[in-house]
Amino acid sequence: MMPDDTLTRRAFLGVGAQGAAALVVGFYLPACGGTRETTPGRAGQAFTPNAWIRITADDRITILVEKPELGQGSRTYTAMMVAEELEADWSTIRVVQAPTVPAIYKELRTAGSGGVESTYLAMRQAGAQARELLRTAAARHWGVPRQDCRAVNGAIVLAGTGRRLSFGALASAAAALPALAPTEIPLKAPEQFRLIGRAVPRLDLPAKVDGSATFGIDVRVPGLLFAVIARCPYFGGRLRHVDATRARRVPGVHAVFPVAPLPRRFNTAGGVAVVADSSWSAVQGRRELVLAWDRPAGEPESTAGLRRVMERAVLGPATFVAVDRGDVVDALRGASRVLEADYESPFQAHATMEPMNTTVDVREREIEVWSPTQFADEVQREIAELAGVALDRVIVHMTLSGGSFGRRYQWDVPAEAWQVANVMRRPVQVMWTREDDFQHDFYRPHNRQRLRAGLDTRGRLVAWSTRIVTTPIAATNLYTGYTESPETLRDPATIAALEWYGGDIAPYAIPNFRLDYAPADSVVPRSWWRSVASSYTPFAEESFMDELAHALGRDPLRFRLDLLTPGEPDADRLRRVLRLAAEQAGWGTPLPAFQGRGLACRVNGTCSAQVAHVAVDPDGSVRVLRVVSAVDCGLVISPDGVRAMTEGAINFALTAVLTGAITVKDGAVEQSNFHDYRVLRLSQAPDIDVQIVSSTAPPSGVGELGAMLAGPAVANAVFAATGVRVRRLPIESTLLRRT
Amino acid sequence: MPSITLHINDHPHAVDVAPDTPLLWVLRDTVGLTGTKYGCGMGLCGACTVHLDGEARRACQILVSSIGSARITTIEGLAADRKHPVIRAWLAEQVPQCGYCQPGQIMQAAALLAGTPHPTRQQIDEAMNGNICRCGTYQRIRRAIARAAAETA
Incomplete structure (x- = not known):
């Protein structure tokens, strides 16, 4: 199945080229609000006050989260910060991973326990910005002063009247308003919080208890092949000889070929890739390889x-x-x-429960990557450089990670996967076995x-x-x-x-x-x-x-x-x-x-x-x-x-x-x-x-x-x-x- | 290759795979049920735990040819309606972090409670000791099993 909780960049841009432009100007370039090309008040127009929030007429609120979800709850906590200031109805919140558009999303990574610390202010400002635009839209609709319009649980209510307009009903009118600089908006005082500091069930857990959560290793795309790599067990050693005759005879094996080590910037061992139509066939094929390695010079380390x-x-x-x-x-x-x-x-060792893996599809015009990484923007940069293509030709879907603990801040795994997929020219998932994981960690x-x-x-x-x-x-x-x-x-x-x-x-x-x-x-x-x-x-x-x-x-x-x-x-x-x-x-x-x-x-x-x-x-x-x-x-x-x-x-x-x-x-x-x-x-x-x-x-x-x-x-x-x-x-x- | 018919989550599945293929890879790569996870391939971590005729087993250690007519239940089958007391307890205690090992943990816990509806702490510790969680949700797993046991009283 395809990861359903990741917006593909195409779908994201499908908001419309104009829509995407609006997302940019909405937050980072408020002075350039004039480039917004949406039709004011058009029925069904989604309200995208900034790059992280999308409100549609059906009252659904989508929050784009930049921080990877490694198990720490980043998707939920980011949504809580946004929804707190937005005064959203929590039950209408949906969270998706922000796409690799580095001009907009600059926090597609996490390290050093810094997730909450680095997003706390910005995400609250994003929510407050949306709230204020919705208030303005309601005030104009009713012809009343803004201060009479209050955001309460997913709607704007008019003081003393009982009149209310849901965020969804206001979305197209709010979308027509000029952008608002987030720094000019007052934020709530902590004693006014109704989500932050409370017990809010994590949004990612229902899918994690019924088997439907898609980790990197669960990515399934049409035509997918599976690969493992035989790596030199000795650090710094190199492949001297491989006899793949028997490996190629294993049912399901499609291809066997050497993979060059990438010592600089990637620190990959290189070795021999075995590509097959299932993970198991690839592992069986690797078992049949006859391999000889050159050890590095000097006294071996102990x-x-x-x-x-x-x-x-x-x-x-x-x-x-x-x-x-x-x-x-x-x-x-x-x-x-x-x-x-x-x-x-x-x-x-990190010993993450999900072993290392990355899926790559090298196509003529673009390279698509699905990776359980904690550093998606760097993976995008590195693969663009390896492949010699422009950055925007590389799409990285940051999937759920089955643990990370620092390991997935390295981009050796995606680089190797690109090497294999670049030969195959069809989607390949490079999977590390547990043995690979223990013996080739950082x-x-x-x-x-x-x-x-x-x-x-x-x-x-x-x-x-x-x-x-x-x-x-x-x-x-x-x-x-x-x-x-x-x-x-x-x-x-x-x-x-x-x-x-x-x-x-x-x-x-x-x-x-x-x-x-x-x-x-x-x-x-x-x-x-x-x-x-x-x-x-x-x-x-x-x-x-x-x-x-x-x-x-x-x-x-x-x-x-x-x-x-x-x-x-x-x-x-x-x-x-x-x-x-x-x-x-x-x-x-x-x-x-x-x-x-x-x-x-x-x-x-x-x-x-x-x-x-x-x-x-x-x-x-x-x-x-x-x-x-x-x-x-x-x-x-x-x-x-x-x-x-x-x-x-x-x-x-x-x-x-x-x-x-x-x-x-x-x-x-x-x-x-x-x-x-x-x-x-x-x-x-x-x-x-x-x-x-x-x-x-x-x-x-x-x-x-x-x-x-x-x-x-x-x-x-x-x-x-x-x-x-x-x-x-x-x-x-x-x-x-x-x- | 002769086709093998497996009974997974109350549905027959005819699969064309080598008879010595472990059930884990048939579920994940052939049938497309990716809720059962690969963790070690040696029966050491429990991430691939499924039920074979109601008994918790490591799918990475079961050759597909050895299953015969036994009924296979995966996390997708157990959790189909999210009403299973173990699933509900897992959400109530907010057990998962990364979540990767949790399908295996849940299948192991469900099998434990099916045979021992009111396990002692020692029985929980023994039954769950083969299921590794690297995020360290063990304290919550203990609590969730106790909660599920209490609910089915």
């Missing part, structure tokens, strides 16, 4: 070797100093007591951090230094341009953005503080992974903070509260969430033997604190029984959405804390499916209690904070339960075994 390199790099020179306050060297020298510890976390970096802290004679924390060593994201992720240039790895802005951000720890009052960075080489592709560097820096920092508290015989909660500088806004917010999480978790109350509670906190726009309660079994396995998370994310669009994202982020991170690791041997990833990359399962999932702090500050993201804190909260709880300090993830049960 995780054991990488760990040795990192053990040295925590002591060597830094390439970048992120923060240097006071004089750490001097303060450590003068301290009465110095503590030192190394923390380490391995590569991690992994969360492997990292090691050395922390040192100096305490004075009165037990005050006077100095702190962190050395972060990672396999840098900047060297391989596609956004920074895939470069092996050492300059990139020394560029402070790049490093700050990718390798340590969030590394400047919570606003603790530490007079002498230094945070620096050194890279370690690796052949393994790396990129974003839910919360990126903040998935490992808080593990080190908040665990080490716990070590310091225990070294001083202090309560870890009290110790943190005392270190937070009074009066600093973030420190005050953090103190509040710390107290709230601790209180809800019963902090300080007795627990049975071999159970413990651990605490961690973080500021990342959003302020959050987490308390984990664990039990450690005699065989050393850790059971996380309960997690309390207190969140201050400013004004809340959807309280249940904040809870869902926080629960999900905690569960996601627990895989990396308890069982998940990607390791490399002989230049290839050792894991291949869910039996050897073990993700959290339902029986391991703790009870989670999310406490939301009420706030009217601008909204900030919640997709990642839960993931940042699960590591240190659980590791600190394990220490409380057993006295054993976990300094490497995932937790090794052999260290905790008592039998």
Whole structure:
């Protein structure tokens, strides 16, 4: 079936070339309203006050959402922001994905938990703009002053008369009005909200419980073929020889051909494509290939070797100093007591439940792409460049994604799919098997951090230094341009953005503080992974903070509260969430033997604190029984959405804390499916209690904070339960075994 | 290739596929029922869970030739009228995030409740442990199953 929730660009432009022009001028170029060519008041004329809203005479309201729906609820929350100001009847709202028309839609992507934060104002303004035009249309119709016309639940009502005109009835008259600059329109005060902050059921869920939701892998277009690619298992290796005789004999196989690697800008491995009339035939065909690969020159990489390199790099020179306050060297020298510890976390896979895939149809005049991406405008640009065609010849349908967690911000998958479809010249879906997915991911970096802290004679924390060593994201992720240039790895802005951000720890009052960075080489592709560097820096920092508290015989909660500088806004917010999480978790109350509670906190726009309660079994396995998370994310669009994202982020991170690791041997990833990359399962999932702090500050993201804190909260709880300090993830049960 | 007749959601479907084709790919690529998802191909994740004569099974592990006259129910069949208590509970608890694993979760939960109308938490944990959700909706899945069980009391 075709994705029914995506407007094709043709259908979109089918509003009329004039209509499309009106959409543009309606929002971005209000001064050029004269180019609007619609017929005033024509019956059945749709009202498109801007690029995001379309109101038709039948009272249906279509909202075009730019942000991809990866499971975070973006379609619903965007519609809520628009409908709030529009005063729409929620039951008339329909949401579609905005098409790739980059001149109009500039937010066809999401990253860094920024969806709500980056659209909150613009989407409310879009709704308010439509509302004001509808009021004007009604006022003119009735011949009354505008201020007597009020928007109420999908209609304009005339004060004191009981007269009302639905938005649909006003659509054609409103469409004839000149455009209105959105910035001149007053927005509602938070106390007037009737959707924002309320429990609004998600619009995408009905299709997700009856099997009708169309993910990228479900795209079916006439004449579709299915393909898989045999890729070199060794990173940087190349195809030497292929014998496809037997593969071509597999029933259903249409074609077998080599696919060139695209090392720059795409970081694809290349290999051999097998195209067939079903996914299964393609997989069967690939199994029959006889392949020989050339390995890259030099000693093949192994995780054991990488760990040795990192053990040295925590002591060597830094390439970048992120923060240097006071004089750490001097303060450590003068301290009465110095503590030192190394923390380490391995590569991690994204393991989205929907494996990578993209469908491409290369036609004579245009290229049509259906992709579960979180970056549609970039996919459009990259494929246009690969194909050597103008941007507007490439149409990208951003389908629902079966999870992403940063993986689908890369455009390697669409590029490969274009390569295959360009040969076939008919629609092809390139599907990755689970094995492909685990072995050719862009992994969360492997990292090691050395922390040192100096305490004075009165037990005050006077100095702190962190050395972060990672396999840098900047060297391989596609956004920074895939470069092996050492300059990139020394560029402070790049490093700050990718390798340590969030590394400047919570606003603790530490007079002498230094945070620096050194890279370690690796052949393994790396990129974003839910919360990126903040998935490992808080593990080190908040665990080490716990070590310091225990070294001083202090309560870890009290110790943190005392270190937070009074009066600093973030420190005050953090103190509040710390107290709230601790209180809800019963902090300080007795627990049975071999159970413990651990605490961690973080500021990342959003302020959050987490308390984990664990039990450690005699065989050393850790059971996380309960997690309390207190969140201050400013004004809340959807309280249940904040809870869902926080629960999900905690569960996601627990895989990396308890069982998940990607390791490399002989230049290839050792894991291949869910039996050897073990993700959290339902029986391991703790009870989670999310406490939301009420706030009217601008909204900030919640997709990642839960993931940042699960590591240190659980590791600190394990220490409380057993006295054993976990300094490497995932937790090794052999260290905790008592039998 | 001889045609094989499958009984899917109360309708017969004649399919021309190799007998060793897993049911999953027949459903998705031949019959066009894409609600049953591919996740791992090894019976490790549960995304492809369907009912075979009412029993929850991994469609990626069932050869189409082994099915015979068994009745196959997919998410499309179970959810046809959206009145199934598990479907309603899933919406009431707002379970899905990305939603990709949810058809499999729902089929597994429906089979559990058909055999054990009032499962304990431990029975829920055991029955659902083979179904991975990477978005982490596990807490809501537990709640939705408890809700569906209570509604069918």
